[in-house]
Amino acid sequence: MLEVLMKIFGKSNKSSRDVARDRLKVVLIHDRANISPEVMNHLRDDIIKVISNYMEINQQDMEISLANDDDSVALIANIPVQKMKHVSKNGR
Amino acid sequence: MSEIIVVTSGKGGVGKTTTTANIGVGLAAKNKKVVLIDTDTGLRNLDLLLGLENRIMYDLIDVTEGRVSYKKALVRHKKYSTLYLLPTSQVKDKTSVNPAQIVRLCEDLRKEFDYIIIDCPAGIEQGFKTAIAAADCAIVVTMPEISAVRDADKIIGELGRAEKENIKLVVNRIRPQMVRSGDMLDMDDINDILSIECIGQVPDDEMVVTSTNRGEPVISNESSQAGQAYRNIVGRICGENIPFMEFPEEGFFDKLKRVFGK
Numbered sequence: 001m002l003e004v005l006m007k008i009f010g011k012s013n014k015s016s017r018d019v020a021r022d023r024l025k026v027v028l029i030h031d032r033a034n035i036s037p038e039v040m041n042h043l044r045d046d047i048i049k050v051i052s053n054y055m056e057i058n059q060q061d062m063e064i065s066l067a068n069d070d071d072s073v074a075l076i077a078n079i080p081v082q083k084m085k086h087v088s089k090n091g092r
Numbered sequence: 093m094s095e096i097i098v099v100t101s102g103k104g105g106v107g108k109t110t111t112t113a114n115i116g117v118g119l120a121a122k123n124k125k126v127v128l129i130d131t132d133t134g135l136r137n138l139d140l141l142l143g144l145e146n147r148i149m150y151d152l153i154d155v156t157e158g159r160v161s162y163k164k165a166l167v168r169h170k171k172y173s174t175l176y177l178l179p180t181s182q183v184k185d186k187t188s189v190n191p192a193q194i195v196r197l198c199e200d201l202r203k204e205f206d207y208i209i210i211d212c213p214a215g216i217e218q219g220f221k222t223a224i225a226a227a228d229c230a231i232v233v234t235m236p237e238i239s240a241v242r243d244a245d246k247i248i249g250e251l252g253r254a255e256k257e258n259i260k261l262v263v264n265r266i267r268p269q270m271v272r273s274g275d276m277l278d279m280d281d282i283n284d285i286l287s288i289e290c291i292g293q294v295p296d297d298e299m300v301v302t303s304t305n306r307g308e309p310v311i312s313n314e315s316s317q318a319g320q321a322y323r324n325i326v327g328r329i330c331g332e333n334i335p336f337m338e339f340p341e342e343g344f345f346d347k348l349k350r351v352f353g354k
Contacts, residue, residue, distance in 0.1 A: 015274030020238050021281050027238075028245050028285065 033066050033073040040064065047077065056083040096198050096208045097329075098227035100251075102243030104214035106235045107264040110300065111322075112211040113141040114311040115231075118326030120175035121312070124206040127166065129197075131223040132213040133180040133188055142169060143307025144177050152180040156193040162200060176205075186218050191225030198226035216250055224251065229258035232288070235265050236277040245286055259288050262325060265296040268339035279336070292325035294318050295339055 035043075044064050051057055058080040067074045099112045109132070116128045129152065130138040139145045150165035155178070162178065169175035181188065194210075201208050212223035224230065230251050234244035244261070251259055263279045270276035279293040297318035303310040311322040320337060327334045 017271070017274045017277055017281070020277055021285070024238050024241055024277075024285055027242060031242065031245060032249070 029073050030068055033068060035066070047079075051079065053085070054087055055081050055085055058082055094202045094206050094208065096202070096210065096226050096228045097231060098210040098212050098224050098229075098256075099231045099233060100212035100220065100224065100247055101214065101233040101240070102216060102247040103234075103240045106233050106240050107294075108214070108233050109137050109141055109211050110304065110309075111231065111233050111262055111264065111294075112138060112209055113309045114319075114322040115326055115329065116142075116175055116207075116209055117169075117172060117309045118311045118322055119207050119209075119329070120169065120172035122326065122330065123174060124330075125174045125204065126207045126209065127176045127178060127201055127205045129178045129194075129208065129210045130180040131189070131194070131210055131219065133219070134182065134185045135213065136180050136182050138211050139167075139177060139179045140307060141304055141309065142175075142177055144169065144179075145307075148179050151182075152178055153184050153188045154181075156189050156197060162197060186213065186222070189222055190218075191222050194222055195226045216246065220247075220250070221254070224254055224256060227256060229260065230256050231260050231262055231291070233262045233264055234282065234286075236263060236267075236271075236282065238277075241277070241282055241285060248286060248288060261286060261288050261290045263290065263293045266293050266339075267296045271339075272341070291328045292321055293336060294321040294325075 044062075047064065048057065048059060048062075061080050063076075063078040065076050067076050097115075099108050099115070101108050109130075112128055116126050119126045128138060128142075130136050131152070132138075133153070139148060144167050147167045149167075150160045152165070154160045155162045155165050166176040166178055169177070198208055208226075210223050210227060213219040232244050232247055232251075234240045248259055261283070263282055266278065267276055271278045279290055283290050295317050297310065297316055299313055299316040300310050300318050303313055303316070309322075310316050310319045311326070313319040317337075317339070324334045324337060
């Protein structure tokens with residue numbers, strides 16, 4: 001009811017400026033997530049480097065991808081672990 | 093030490109050429125030696141905005157292909173004696189000049205000028221890559237409109253990939269009345285979304301149209317708000333610390349005029 005009244009008087013609860021800001025934020029998340037295969041390979045190499053400090057992984061079967069949802073982007077990595085390494089408490 | 097600045101935007105029609113012309117005139121008014129290079133080959137307009145369209149003898153392509161020296165192709169401004177235009181060709185297309193040629197040309201121009209300002213064509217294709225090749229810094233022009241902001245974001249990404257890290261933003265054609273009523277993005281919104289340093293916000297001003305009609309950039313108009321905004325931008329380019337302008341609320345009669353005007 002209130003909503004109908006607000007519509008009649010030309011007042012929606014969100015200003016068009018807020019709508020623009022929200023839509024832009026979402027679309028840019030998706031635009032920026034379209035990273036090139038080259039960058040993806042760099043990312044993959046860096047992830048391998050870090051994880052290898054802690055465990056042995058199967059590099060052939062690992063998968064890394066970006067998954068787009070409606071309003072967010074997730075980095076999804078599936079990395080088979082072969083063996084844990086013994087890591088001391090103070091780091092490497 | 094000279095500086096090479098490319099003015100770019102991705103989207104067309106947001107005011108790249110207007111911004112280039114105004115910054116050029118503003119720097120020349122501060123006695124800097126300035127050359128403006130139009131790289132929008134086939135769709136040249138910088139000559140019109142500066143009122144120099146009848147003085148062109150040679151163009152950028154004549155220079156890059158070695159037919160004439162750049163000194164012969166430069167057009168000196170009628171009023172500002174330290175301002176020069178290097179126009180491009182209206183008949184050739186963007187494939188007529190490549191990045192290496194622009195880099196070589198700018199190396200020569202650096203010896204003579206304080207500022208080399210390159211007006212970039214719209215788009216992210218070869219014309220864009222050529223225009224940015226020599227630049228030390230980039231000014232991205234955008235408008236408070238979602239399509240223009242999105243394209244600006246894309247351009248910022250492309251500039252980053254080309255290892256151009258020094259990027260500044262100009263938000264053009266702001267309508268303070270609409271911002272106040274919550275119907276338009278303002279500079280802070282756009283700043284927040286794009287997160288690069290903003291060096292100016294220019295209000296939508298009818299005097300930009302009238303001054304363009306005459307071929308006299310609005311920056312030399314003392315009574316224009318857009319002119320003041322451009323003077324502030326030029327000051328910031330020269331390293332001055334200038335606070336951002338406030339847009340005055342429109343008076344009772346302005347409101348009346350707006351309501352009963354059209």
